Amino acid sequence: VVLTSNSYHMNPLIGALGYHFYEVASGGVTYVLISKRTLHHVRGKHRAATVADYMLLDSPLKKT
Numbered sequence: 244v245v246l247t248s249n250s251y252h253m254n255p256l257i258g259a260l261g262y263h264f265y266e267v268a269s270g271g272v273t274y275v276l277i278s279k280r281t282l283h284h285v286r287g288k289h290r291a292a293t294v295a296d297y298m299l300l301d302s303p304l305k306k307t
Contacts, residue, residue: 257277261279262277262278262279263277263278263279263280263281263282264276264277265278265282267299272297273297274297274298274299275297275298275299276291276299276300276301277294277298277299277300277301278300278301279301280301280303289301290302290303
């Protein structure tokens with residue numbers, strides 16, 4: 244059931260390494276965002292890499 248339901252089992256070691264998990268929506272699609280940063284407000288631009296169909300990995304924006 245887990246394999247076909249687009250749900251993910253999060254390894255507790257990832258949380259122990261300081262990562263946080265967030266549910267985000269973009270264009271009517273809901274994703275799980277994994278980030279080292281603690282996000283309180285979603286304002287501005289964010290960059291993320293696709294890890295799986297509905298899972299994103301946060302990457303910091305480069306300052307220019």
